[in-house]
Amino acid sequence: MSALANSLATQFREHFNKLPGADNPSIVAMRKRAFSHFEATPMPTTKHEDWKYTDIRPLYDTTYTALNEASESDFEDLHLSDLPLPTFTPHVVVFLDDQFCRRLSNVGALPKGVELTTIKSLLQRKSPTIIDHMEGFDTAFPSLNSALLRDGIYVDLEPGTNMVEPIHVVFLSPHGKAPRLNSARLIVNGQNNSRCVIVESHYNLSGAQSMTNALTQIYAREGARVLHHRIQIGETAAHHIGNVFATVEKDAEVETYSFAFGGGIARIDVNADLIGSGANVVLNGLFMVNDRQHIDHHTRVRHRMPHTNSTENYKGIADGDGRGVFNGKILVEKNAQKVKALQSSRNLLLADNAEIDTKPELEIYADDVSCAHGATVGQLDEDAFFYLRSRGIDEQTARSILTFAFAAEIPGDISIVDLRKWLEGLIIDRTNAIGLNTVRHDE
């Protein structure tokens, strides 16, 4: 058994009957089943098709502290204003490690029909709905999240509710003494014809050695619309596992963005199930990797009903010896006629040692479908590069401008201006670093 599984098994045995919901036998039984599923699922290796390009042994070789009570007083000096987080909404929910932090959170008056509830209180209240979200996963990490889960946020929108102001959920990994494993959970239940905008940020404070195992579940019921932006920022000491599951019912729409800006090893799976006709999903993503960073996105769209649409646009940029992976699977089930699926994966390599592997995977069992996909890996356009330099723009600036132009398409459609500007700022910070780095490589 791996060091990770061993150490987590010890911690789980010690703590499972103290975790939220421990007085509820069905929750305790659920945790045990979930942990057994994690233990029984073999560690993914590069021999495993879904992990071909991502070696997560460093995660499995580390002993992480997962369940000890971190004292909030350790972080009394921490203020949101110290963090480079944007303020685009009066509704901010903050988790420190995986505990809700009341001091840093700030939730303004919510419209009628919108409810934010901590998952801790749902577990303690023995809410039957919460158990439904805990099981039935194919892979190890979502099960591990359920077994160890202490808190998170549940966003519920009653039918017809229109929540215009975004809800920003921030998961922080502060600097601790021992490497920490955080289990972050976000559940969005958009009931019939409701609308909401969610921003989910995972931010690793400078230098913290950590692993985040995040799980996001989005339900867009009939006619509902959920707009979801996921942003991950980490140092190379921080590893990140993210799973997003979106279930899209009849005439509903989910638009989900994934922005991944580094970390050591980051693996983000975005799954969308289109289970009612007229369901629509938009998957957009951007990742940027530099030295000693590795980001892997796996997307999987399942068209289970006729007249469902998916549109996917992912871009990746790798510099230094950074590595990126995109794998996009589109599955169209047999009865899912009149389906439209578009997928695009475009990638930019900025250094000789950088690598990006991209692979579309189409499995189509229906005969009346329109599917198109394209994948490219290239370098900065030499003609454009010379054109800018011939105008007097120096090499580094020209490289940054072109890299930014490539990346900026992805946040370009975001209508929350401060969020888009923040993302563009994050891209610019990195394109400037890219310029410097590449110049160093050239010398």
Place this chain on the structure above:
Amino acid sequence: MLKINNLQVSIADKRILNGLNLTVKAGEVHAIMGPNGSGKSTLSHVVAGREGYDITAGGITFNGKNLLELAPEERAGEGVFLAFQYPVEIPGVNNVYMLKAALNGLRKYRGQPELDAVDFLKLVKAKTKSVGIDDGLLNRPINTGFSGGEKKRNEVFQMSVLEPRLAILDETDSGLDIDALKAVGDGVNQLRNSDRSFVIVTHYQRLLDYIVPDFVHVLAGGRIVRSGDNSLALELEKRGYDWLKDETSTT
């Protein structure tokens, strides 16, 4: 100002320029004409500093500086501007944003203070008027979706903002109708002054109806085979290039 001396250039072991000599003084307009494949575009690109050419002999100086040792942006800083035959489309980069970065890049190179947004926009507005470019194009991504004429006007517009000391126009007339040709010619004529020089590279004489050169050179086989005044251009228009080829191969 510009001195090209015995320039020999190859691409992948194929000799393109074969001992080219050219001297351009301040305020002069030189036209370089020649048949396809004579090395006209290579000459433009080599002066502007494009990579991928082997310079096997000869040299280029600009106001006494060895141009071949400078990066493209440094040559621009010295005052060289190339109007592209095929202006590059760059989606995602705003035309005006690029121009501001370019102008401030040049100013930085010359040790001048950078222009702030207000002063820069004033300048752009004034130049927009004088070149007659549709200001709707300014805030679009560079050349993206522009017509052939719009692209060439944009080159002239950039030239007017960046105010080079030497402007090289590489086949600027290609793909232009008469109206666009006239507009480009007017734009260039406005920029003519006693300090600024032009090298106009063209296959056809027609652009020279609008921009009347002081000197006309014929480039063939990688060398200048004949020089004269504007009447040489008219002769070429009448007789084509073949008679020159015959003449040079026999000499």
